[in-house]
Amino acid sequence: MNNALTRVLLVEDDPTDAGLIRDALANAAGWAFHVEWVRKQATALERLGKAAVDVILLDLSLPDGQGLAVFDKISRAAPRALILVLSGANDEALARAAVERGASDYLAKGAVDAHWLPHALRYILDRKASQDAQRDSEEYFRAMSDASPLGIFVSDAQGNCVYTNAAYQKISGLDFEQTLGTNWSMAIHPDDRLRIVAEWRDAVRGQEAFQTEVRFMRKDGTIVWTRLNAAAMPDGPSSRGRVQTVEDITERKAADLELQLTREELFQEKERAQVTLNSIGDAVLCTDIAGKVTYLNLVAETMTGWSLAEALGQPLSDVFRIIDGATRQPADNPAQRAIAENRVVGLATDSVLIRRDGIESEIEDSSAPIHNRDGRVAGAVIVFHDVSESRAMAQKMAHLAQHDFLTGLPNRLLLTERFSRAIGQAQRHHKQVALLFLDMDYFKNINDSLGHVIGDQLLQSVAKRLGECIRTTDTVCRQGGDEFVILLAEIERQQDAAQVAEKLLAALLVPHRIAGNELHITLSIGISIYPDDGSTADAVMQNADTAMYYAKAKGRNNYQFFTPEMNTRAIQRLSVENNLRRALKHGEFELYYQPKIDIASGIMTGAEALIRWQDPTLGLIHPGQFVAIAEECGLIVPIGRWVLHEACRQVQAWLDFGLQAVPVSVNISALEFRHLKFLEGVASILQETGLAPRYLELELTESILMHEAEASAQVLEKLKAMGLQLAIDDFGTGYSSLSYLSRFPIDTLKIDQSFVRDIARNADDAAIVSAIIGMGKNLQQRVVAEGVESSEQLAFLKTQRCDEAQGFLFNHPLPAGDFSRLLGTRTLLSTPPA
Ligand SMILES: Nc1nc2c(ncn2[C@@H]2O[C@@H]3COP(=O)(O)O[C@H]4[C@@H](O)[C@H](n5cnc6c(=O)[nH]c(N)nc65)O[C@@H]4COP(=O)(O)O[C@H]3[C@H]2O)c(=O)[nH]1
Numbered sequence: 001m002n003n004a005l006t007r008v009l010l011v012e013d014d015p016t017d018a019g020l021i022r023d024a025l026a027n028a029a030g031w032a033f034h035v036e037w038v039r040k041q042a043t044a045l046e047r048l049g050k051a052a053v054d055v056i057l058l059d060l061s062l063p064d065g066q067g068l069a070v071f072d073k074i075s076r077a078a079p080r081a082l083i084l085v086l087s088g089a090n091d092e093a094l095a096r097a098a099v100e101r102g103a104s105d106y107l108a109k110g111a112v113d114a115h116w117l118p119h120a121l122r123y124i125l126d127r128k129a130s131q132d133a134q135r136d137s138e139e140y141f142r143a144m145s146d147a148s149p150l151g152i153f154v155s156d157a158q159g160n161c162v163y164t165n166a167a168y169q170k171i172s173g174l175d176f177e178q179t180l181g182t183n184w185s186m187a188i189h190p191d192d193r194l195r196i197v198a199e200w201r202d203a204v205r206g207q208e209a210f211q212t213e214v215r216f217m218r219k220d221g222t223i224v225w226t227r228l229n230a231a232a233m234p235d236g237p238s239s240r241g242r243v244q245t246v247e248d249i250t251e252r253k254a255a256d257l258e259l260q261l262t263r264e265e266l267f268q269e270k271e272r273a274q275v276t277l278n279s280i281g282d283a284v285l286c287t288d289i290a291g292k293v294t295y296l297n298l299v300a301e302t303m304t305g306w307s308l309a310e311a312l313g314q315p316l317s318d319v320f321r322i323i324d325g326a327t328r329q330p331a332d333n334p335a336q337r338a339i340a341e342n343r344v345v346g347l348a349t350d351s352v353l354i355r356r357d358g359i360e361s362e363i364e365d366s367s368a369p370i371h372n373r374d375g376r377v378a379g380a381v382i383v384f385h386d387v388s389e390s391r392a393m394a395q396k397m398a399h400l401a402q403h404d405f406l407t408g409l410p411n412r413l414l415l416t417e418r419f420s421r422a423i424g425q426a427q428r429h430h431k432q433v434a435l436l437f438l439d440m441d442y443f444k445n446i447n448d449s450l451g452h453v454i455g456d457q458l459l460q461s462v463a464k465r466l467g468e469c470i471r472t473t474d475t476v477c478r479q480g481g482d483e484f485v486i487l488l489a490e491i492e493r494q495q496d497a498a499q500v501a502e503k504l505l506a507a508l509l510v511p512h513r514i515a516g517n518e519l520h521i522t523l524s525i526g527i528s529i530y531p532d533d534g535s536t537a538d539a540v541m542q543n544a545d546t547a548m549y550y551a552k553a554k555g556r557n558n559y560q561f562f563t564p565e566m567n568t569r570a571i572q573r574l575s576v577e578n579n580l581r582r583a584l585k586h587g588e589f590e591l592y593y594q595p596k597i598d599i600a601s602g603i604m605t606g607a608e609a610l611i612r613w614q615d616p617t618l619g620l621i622h623p624g625q626f627v628a629i630a631e632e633c634g635l636i637v638p639i640g641r642w643v644l645h646e647a648c649r650q651v652q653a654w655l656d657f658g659l660q661a662v663p664v665s666v667n668i669s670a671l672e673f674r675h676l677k678f679l680e681g682v683a684s685i686l687q688e689t690g691l692a693p694r695y696l697e698l699e700l701t702e703s704i705l706m707h708e709a710e711a712s713a714q715v716l717e718k719l720k721a722m723g724l725q726l727a728i729d730d731f732g733t734g735y736s737s738l739s740y741l742s743r744f745p746i747d748t749l750k751i752d753q754s755f756v757r758d759i760a761r762n763a764d765d766a767a768i769v770s771a772i773i774g775m776g777k778n779l780q781q782r783v784v785a786e787g788v789e790s791s792e793q794l795a796f797l798k799t800q801r802c803d804e805a806q807g808f809l810f811n812h813p814l815p816a817g818d819f820s821r822l823l824g825t826r827t828l829l830s831t832p833p834a
Pocket residue numbers: 594609610611622623624627640643666667668669729730753786787788789806807808809813
């Protein structure tokens with residue numbers, strides 16, 4: 001600085017004063033002053049406009065300017081120059097006023113000498129330079145601290161704030177002035193203040209730098225999380241004060257909190273997943289992309305026999321060993337496929353899992369790829385469950401759906417399926433398919449009289465025999481009730497079917513031993529052939545059914561091949577049904593009466609009413625041609641009611657006519673007997689016709705009575721209580737229980753004509769007839785032999801002391817008019833048999 005040239009502008013109008021000053025500066029030793037001298041304010045301003053100067057020596061009394069106005073103009077023109085006012089003896093006050101306005105100092109012109117002036121000038125120049133440097137340094141510091149993201153709080157030894165930077169002001173929400181003089185804890189959140197003060201004291205005591213995390217609370221209530229550092233400013237052994245830096249960590253804190261929450265959520269999520277996976281019934285197994293096991297839930301542990309700890313990191317193929325149930329070969333690894341194909345894949349349908357201890361279980365389910373955050377496949381999950389039970393159940397259900405539960409034979413559903421298949425094969429191989437429709441003869445009698453349990457066992461026994469008569473490629477099916485169907489796949493000729501039918505009939509000749517009973521049962525078989533008798537399964541089945549009816553009609557225990565004429569007769573059957581309705585409506589029925597004779601005396605004891613149908617075109621039709629059809633279609637109920645009414649009306653008419661009428665028996669079919677209003681109907685008919693009940697006898701077959709024998713007994717009791725006579729018709733053909741027979745209030749047993757027919761020739765029949773007669777006597781029932789056609793028969797019956805007889809030997813059934821003539825005579829046996 002000493003050697004630097006100091007540019008001096010001397011503004012002085014007095015040449016003497018100016019000369020003194022210039023000489024003093026020019027001769028200054030060690031300093032170089034370059035002095036320019038101007039006399040006027042205007043000249044000075046012009047000069048300052050051209051180039052800067054370091055010092056202005058300014059006289060305030062100039063020819064073109066006076067006083068402070070001169071100072072103001074010159075200092076504006078040279079703001080960075082140092083201005084020294086030159087004052088005369090009388091204007092020192094003016095000079096001081098100029099100093100107050102910014103002049104660096106003033107010089108009394110009288111005191112100027114060559115030694116002092118350069119020194120004074122240099123001193124003022126140095127002081128200004130040092131002041132400028134300090135101001136610059138403060139400005140640097142302020143600029144630097146304001147640029148800092150850290151808040152800065154400086155306090156003095158008493159703890160009062162002397163400085164805060166912009167960042168601190170932003171954090172605290174206070175401006176510079178508001179922070180000055182305050183205590184550092186002022187902006188701290190009230191809830192943190194106690195803690196922070198305690199920490200601060202400890203730190204101060206230990207002379208340590210203090211660091212903590214603390215919340216600031218602004219006046220508007222917003223909270224700023226900060227990291228606070230405080231350090232003492234040492235001043236020898238004591239401290240001049242402290243500096244605190246405050247870092248805004250609100251965002252980091254929020255991020256920390258979020259992270260913590262996320263971790264918590266993640267934990268809970270994991271926990272939830274874990275619990276869920278362990279509580280579901282399915283087994284879950286995970287692998288990484290290399291096929292190493294990463295997870296097993298509890299079910300998977302049980303099913304594989306591996307614990308999670310043991311399985312972790314093991315190859316999937318060791319832990320999850322699956323084979324194809326059908327081939328027993330190792331099955332495809334589903335996880336590998338899910339990873340390779342990046343999609344959900346199902347297991348093969350009959351996969352079998354082999355547990356670690358070798359136990360096998362059938363499993364079912366699927367595998368899906370697991371993706372990482374980038375969407376890339378990172379492994380796979382296999383979900384599987386044991387389907388051994390459900391597969392077994394499904395198989396059982398499928399079997400049940402296709403088989404008859406009683407006999408275990410295929411049912412109609414399976415037969416239809418096999419039949420369709422057989423038709424397809426027969427077409428390809430140019431063969432035929434035979435369908436045999438089987439119906440057990442008189443099964444109903446056995447079922448009704450011996451009960452369902454024995455009936456069921458008989459069905460099982462028959463089913464077994466049928467099965468033994470056919471090839472494995474054929475099918476025996478139970479159609480329902482006592483009907484069976486046999487499918488003979490691929491036969492060459494009709495004769496093959498005939499042979500099987502004969503074999504079946506022969507197989508049933510041997511009696512069935514069931515619950516101590518020896519049961520005989522025969523079959524009626526209808527045969528229909530594909531393609532000759534029908535082009536569809538339904539048509540062939542229908543025709544076999546029709547043929548079976550013909551076998552029945554032909555006396556049962558035989559087989560019949562279907563012929564197209566049979567269908568014509570089936571249609572006729574339908575027309576019989578329609579005609580029966582018409583007959584009922586138009587009164588085409590008539591009753592014939594056949595007498596019953598007391599064998600010992602030959603006197604008529606009663607008569608049986610037998611229905612006839614007088615068809616306008618076909619003439620007289622016998623019950624054998626229509627009663628069964630009327631029973632099948634339910635028309636027997638109104639027809640039976642008509643019969644009862646007509647019989648009662650007729651007997652009452654004979655009585656009213658003064659004839660010696662006899663009791664009349666009426667056949668009652670099963671459907672009528674079980675009809676809810678049967679008793680009511682009988683009572684109302686008796687009332688309507690006015691007939692005394694003792695003139696009416698009801699004939700019921702064994703099978704009607706044995707079916708629900710308990711209920712039958714009750715109805716019989718009620719009928720008996722009404723005063724009616726009761727007879728068992730066709731006795732010997734059914735399977736009566738003797739205990740019931742003795743309990744039923746029966747008056748008469750009518751021996752079936754099939755036994756009577758051969759009594760003279762067949763010892764068995766004779767034995768049966770005499771046994772029935774003996775039994776009837778023991779039970780105090782009258783015994784009537786039906787169908788007596790010859791005197792030999794009558795003679796035998798007499799020797800056996802049979803009570804009564806009925807048959808062509810005495811009379812055919814007669815129309816009411818003819819019968820009334822008989823009533824006059826009463827004695828029908830002119831000569832009692834020997
Ligand atoms: N071969 C032979 N037959 C003889 C002899 N004496 C009588 N008959 C016949 O044997 C049948 C006896 O009647 P059923 O056993 O009750 O058998 C009856 C009965 O079960 C039923 N039936 C007849 N009328 C009715 C009726 O009004 N209602 C019901 N539900 N069924 C009836 O129809 C069956 C047949 O009746 P019908 O044709 O009248 O046949 C009668 C009768 O004409 C004989 O010496 N030799």
